[in-house]
Amino acid sequence: MALHDASDLAHRLGQQAEAVCRRYLSNGRRQGNYWQVGDVRNVAGRSMFVRLRDSPKGPAGKWTDAATGEHGDLLDVIREALGLLDFADVAEEARSFLSLPRHDPESSAQKRHTTPAPSGSAEAARRLFAMSHPIAGTLVETYLRNRGITLLHETASLRFHPRCYYRPDEHSPTETWPAMIAAVTDLSGQLTGAHRTWLDPHGLTEATLGKAPIDTQRKAMGDLLGHAVRFGIPGDVMAAGEGIETMLSLRQVLPDMAMAPALSAAHLAAILFPPTLRRLYIVRDNDPAGDGARDSLVERANAEGIEAVPLSPALGDFNEDLRRLGIGALRAGVRIQLAPQDVARFLALAP
Structure with missing residues (x-):
């Protein structure tokens, strides 16, 4: 997928940042203009903040983990929360969430990767x-x-x-x-x-x-x-x-x-x-x-x-x-x- 496609997906996800967080970071909760959770893998806690609205500090959908210094966008959230390996799978999941047409026909391998792997398995x-x-x-x-x-x-x-x-x-x-x-x-x-x-x-x-x-x-x-x-x-x-x-x-x-x-x-x-x-x-x-x-x-x-x-x-x-x-x-x-x-x-x- 081209870089502009990835940027477009990240922007579209940012426009629905709270809905994305409720889906993929369900162990967190809203605190003002931020979604607060333990980390990008959806662990309960309070160290990671996802910006829910555009602000002078940055666009909606950007996040930072205060405990680790990690940061990223909502494509990273989807990747880590679901344990996906390939960006093509992340993009397909994002398109599915946004109800956009799929970039390529979904393969059986892609179906497998969208299922989170149990911790320690x-x-x-x-x-x-x-x-x-x-x-x-x-x-x-x-x-x-x-x-x-x-x-x-x-x-x-x-x-x-x-x-x-x-x-x-x-x-x-x-x-x-x-x-x-x-x-x-x-x-x-x-x-x-x-x-x-x-x-x-x-x-x-x-x-x-x-x-x-x-x-x-x-x-x-x-x-x-x-x-x-x-x-x-x-x-x-x-x-x-x-x-x-x-x-x-x-x-x-x-x-x-x-x-x-x-x-x-x-x-x-x-x-x-x-x-x-x-x-x-x-x-x-x-x-x-x-x-x-x-x-x-x-x-x-x-x-x-x-x-x-x-x-x-x-x-x-x-x-x-x-x-x-x-x-x-x-x-x-x-x-x-x-x-x-x-x-x-x-x-x-x-x-």
């Missing part, structure tokens, strides 16, 4: 991942490199979102922070969930190691049980562990081994095995939860005829080993734990 996870960007040249790449992770091959499951929503609790305003978005997939590669790691836009600090200075720095959504984030294609050998950074740290010295972060100890214990798998390296964190996940996974793997080999860090996890002890010590510590046939096959030689 697998569909919401798919939309979030689709709205994110490849990590090359982004804050995600900087964050990982600052943690000693420089080999970033086969990381298409990771993406970057510059303004990912974060809400501390139901009574707090919604914030936006840059985030690393990880796709959680099943064994067939179907995306079933997503994991968010909110990042500090100002970079690495000793307290946060590059994660945002918020209470909950990581959250997962969607269908996670049995599934994982995946780096590489598993064959007869793979490694599974908890954290993304932990597994990427191990990949610095085992660059050709497929790896699957399951995101938590409980989900690691329940991870599903590829049908080709014959040996599974279980990458544990040095804590009681890691011990429990290891024991449960060893039992499950052995029951299916899969050899299970624990890999243990010297410190708390393999990223701590990489950062504090260096890649040489990490390589040496991993080498003595590998099956002999996997040393030559997977262990990267020292430069």
Whole structure:
């Protein structure tokens, strides 16, 4: 759609600003010449203001979220409130609201996208991942490199979102922070969930190691049980562990081994095995939860005829080993734990 068409739609929506707000921001209410709501996703609250009439401050339909600094027009409201990805879908929804002729015949895909995705659902996870960007040249790449992770091959499951929503609790305003978005997939590669790691836009600090200075720095959504984030294609050998950074740290010295972060100890214990798998390296964190996940996974793997080999860090996890002890010590510590046939096959030689 041409720019003037978008501007015309935004202007027409502005002429019916209150009706648009009542439809798409139904959790808000009118306060004088403004519609007041929690945020652009229709969360109840009072931090976002939509101008309902033209004024010297600007045209009707423009909005600002005082909590996050975000701003936009009513096309943005439709996009965010319904969780739409493509502007063509936003425009069709706007035309439908305004009772204007459709720009193009409606497709079945467009029909699907006009339905809001339930919060935390697998569909919401798919939309979030689709709205994110490849990590090359982004804050995600900087964050990982600052943690000693420089080999970033086969990381298409990771993406970057510059303004990912974060809400501390139901009574707090919604914030936006840059985030690393990880796709959680099943064994067939179907995306079933997503994991968010909110990042500090100002970079690495000793307290946060590059994660945002918020209470909950990581959250997962969607269908996670049995599934994982995946780096590489598993064959007869793979490694599974908890954290993304932990597994990427191990990949610095085992660059050709497929790896699957399951995101938590409980989900690691329940991870599903590829049908080709014959040996599974279980990458544990040095804590009681890691011990429990290891024991449960060893039992499950052995029951299916899969050899299970624990890999243990010297410190708390393999990223701590990489950062504090260096890649040489990490390589040496991993080498003595590998099956002999996997040393030559997977262990990267020292430069």
